[in-house]
Amino acid sequence: MRLTLIGKPGCHLCDDAREVVACVREELAATPGSPRTTLEERSILDDEALRARYAEEIPVLLIDDEVHGYWRLDPVRLKTALLARG
Numbered sequence: 001m002r003l004t005l006i007g008k009p010g011c012h013l014c015d016d017a018r019e020v021v022a023c024v025r026e027e028l029a030a031t032p033g034s035p036r037t038t039l040e041e042r043s044i045l046d047d048e049a050l051r052a053r054y055a056e057e058i059p060v061l062l063i064d065d066e067v068h069g070y071w072r073l074d075p076v077r078l079k080t081a082l083l084a085r086g
Contacts, residue, residue: 001085003039006050007059013071017059020073028082035086 005021007014021039028034044051044058054060057070061078068081 001035001037001082002062002064003037004062004065005039005041005059006044006054006062007041008043008045011058014059017061017073020075020078021061024075024078024082027079035082037082 003021003025005014005017007017018041025037025039028037042050044055054070059073060070061068061073063081063085068078
């Protein structure tokens with residue numbers, strides 16, 4: 001499963017989201033049979049299309065190119081979504 005975290009440098013909510021994603025990924029990696037994930041981080045400062053689409057919503061987390069959530073990520077909701085897709 002491919003996770004994409006869209007944000008920008010210096011964004012405290014982006015830092016919080018990064019931590020939530022990292023913790024959930026660690027939990028899943030430690031659980032046999034759980035889905036495997038990859039993580040790509042993208043900045044709205046480097047991509048005009050991302051800036052136009054998501055500037056007011058960062059951080060945004062995509063799961064396989066579908067928006068999972070934005071602003072504040074809930075770790076339980078994220079883990080549940082990943083397990084359901086896996």
